Amino acid sequence: MESPGIILAFWVLSAITVAGCLLVMVARNLLHALVFLVLAFLGMAGLFVTLSADFIAVAQILIYAGSIAVLMVFAIMLTPLAVRDNANSLYVLPALAAGLGMAAIIGFVAVSTPWAELQGDALKHNDPVTTVAAIGDLLLGRYVLPFEVASILLFFALLGAIVLVRERRNDGDPS
Amino acid sequence: MATTSDAANDTANEPYVLNIGPQHPSTHGVFRLRVVMDGEVIRDLDMIVGYLHRSMEKLAEERTYTQNIPFTDRADYLAAMSNNLGLCLAVERLAGVEVPERASYLRVIFAELQRIASHAMANGTLVSDAGAWQTPLLYMFREREKILDLFEMTCGARLTTNYMRIGGVAFDPPPEFWPALQELVDELPARIDEYASLVQDSEIFLARTRNVGVITAADAINGSLVGPALRGSGVPWDLRKAEPYCVYDRMEFEVPVGRHGDVYDRFMVRMEETRQSTAIIKQAMAQIPGGPHKTDIPLALRPPAGEVYGRVEGPRGELGFYLVSDGTPAPYRFHIRAPSLINLSLLREMAVGVSLPDAVVALGSLDIIVGDIDR
């Protein structure tokens, strides 16, 4: 069994994460919901730290708490005439269905994964000195194709965004 | 949710009203701009003046001409000497008072000192508006302090000098004035160069001021712009040349004129004018004769009935005094043609359609004094 410190950290961080997620749903104000979402992200990052996945933890902070949150800020601020409250959802039934589906998938994964193999001493033997180098090697070695596909996708998303927001010159002007 | 991108562009404009002032770091006093903004861009602009209105023109009708001189100190409080001079010249013309030659030279010296001090303030605050953390302003204040010291030596006051009198000046400068003035005039060109080297080639300052707040020569004349703002737009108009008063016709100096009419040109015109003013002071010091500094006039001067418009080239441009006398010791009508108020009317042309920082710099380049606007 793990040391009590890790267990304590796990429960505290889980409580923060779950409470943050619940508050996101409860909050009526979009900006409040955003703050709680960031809280949930930070709790997740803490959970990754307890799993010795320091790179993923830092990436979680950098990408989710840092960038995605700011992206949402922009989305909220730049949505014209948006009602800046968490309005009543029109899609209760589809949302319920999707939520149940997600819960089923997570439950299936949780139940069917052979967790026992990755417990105790086995984890210690495989524990690399640094996860960064390992991740880097995998990303640019074995998984280079998915990596490149993802980057091309992002690149096209970027191009699409630029094309969408580009100011059109005068209508009569062919250029 | 908008269906087409054009509709989205329409709804994206969510203009809001921003009140700049009456308390705002860059309105230079209690002056208010009500700005309709679209993001960072100004779409519309209202100038709301009157927060510093002291009913000066009406009050002046209850006082004698001499008693009115201190009011002019408080109209344009950064150019008290020029304002004194404007009123005194108008009253002298109305009443036909002769001014001794020494007094005329002293008036020129003090008016030019005041011009340097005022331009120092104007250019310094302009650079501060452009974002420099007050260093250029304080460099210019170094010379302004010395000029104010000279004022204090001569008439006891630094800001509201009340120095000019109808028929001359109030006091002859004390003996320690002249060496101090000589020292100042000797070091001024180097100091102006130092200041210029700090600011005028600064890439950031150029990026902030070139092609910002452009006024064409025709617009400037149509808008009745005066002073460095008018000359910055390329119109060579200076009352000291066009209609010389005091002894300006005996001085050799040149009128600086801008090339593009942008903020930078107005800044550079002011810089050059301080150099020219230094030259004028040097010449006046060399030429100044002895003799009385004042003609005695009756305390309650009763000019003959009539009207007069006297004007001088103040630091902010043409400063006019329109006086109507009905033969009594008090003016029947006392009107000030304030350069700041009329220059300000062109702010709308410069600020609508540009971003907030540009508008702030453009406002700074007009060099408004709220006391002069509201009176």
Added chain:
Amino acid sequence: MSRAALPPATPMARQILDHRSLLQRARTLPGEARVALALLGIMTVAALAAVGYLVIAGTLDGRWYDIRDLGNGTSHLVYWMERQGWHPAIPYLTTGLLGGLGILSLVGGWLVIGSWVERRLLAKFQIRQGPNRNGPFGLLQPIADALKLIQKEALIPIGADRLLYYLPPVLIFIPAMLGWAPVPWAARMSYVDMNVGVVYAIAISSLGVLAVFLAGWSSNNHYALLGAMRTVAMMVSYEIPISMTLLSVVVLTGSLQLSQIVAWQQQYHVWLIIVLPLAAFTFLFASTAEINRTPNDIGEAESEIVAGFHTEYSGMKAGLFLAVELGNAILVGAMMATFFLGGYTLFGLETWIPGYLILATKIGAVYFVFVWLRGTLPRFRLDQLMGFAWKFLIPLAIVQLLVVAVEALVIEQSGLPGVATVSGAILVNALLTFFGVRAWANAIGYRPEAGASTPILTTAVGGLRAAARLQAVP
């Protein structure tokens, strides 16, 4: 008639003449004070000599009393505790608390002295005296400021979002503290020498954005909102060049660990600012944008939007924002020193002088540069600043990254001596910086504005026709 013969004519001139310099005041000190000062000086020299002797004699060998690296003492403490057979949590907690206390007192100490330093330096740049009334040389001025701020009424604007209004002054403090964790102060003296230090630093610095935005949004004030949107846009833009430049540092040194980056610079006896001048400049410039300092302080541009995102904050809440600004400035100084200025090393001097003193000196130097810039430069406009990041810094940073990747390969795998490869890299990067910057600036249509037009001088006056005549003459 000479000027000196005349008495000062005005009260201010008298005051200036009466002002005594530091040396003059030191001459009038009482005898006891002079003896005490002399003794203090002798003792300092003696202490330095003693440390020097110990270093030469080889007695200071990384034991707990080796004050050159406070990490030695801590690790000895941990070993001692482990030998006692205590629960492993206790040494962790003890060292954690000790280090946390260290960071807290460092930042806190800087907040006590920092605003005095900045105001005093700015005053010297601006030919004035600066705060000199509270305490000797005005040293108690920051405390007086803080007391004043604490006394002030805590205003809440009408229509403000109360929860989000109270949160940001506290939120913004957290990254300013957490950012210190990976900074190595000496070989073994860093709070957490994590192997993802660089990414951690970037991640933590990105957290402040949200607090800034919330502050501006919740204030229910247009100035605050404008400032917040400007700051967010700027921070998002400038995070990219910062990440890119740090990436080239990482590629060159082959490690994300801050201590390894310092060790690389120590190994090759060269600072990274010489190897990667473009990256160093980009980092410094982008950092001024991130921490809202001149010439990039558009987020709180005083002459435009009053105080930006913290316009509506009063009392100690505003004080916290200002404090974080100070704290972030030295945090960036520490990052700059670690990444580009050799960190705690100084070409072998670190064996003599404690490394933390060297790092502190470098932080001070970077901070001085910040104050210098603030005392000299005007401010960019928002669009100019964003254009500079996207059109100029990011493309150049990408090119730099590609070049550095090749250089890193050569340095690592060519088998040539390090002197040759690193000097080659220095040369290539210097050329890239010089010509690359010029070429790219030309390519995007930048023309230097220097030698801009001076006014035309004329003696003939007139109206519109005269104006046209004047402009016609070249």
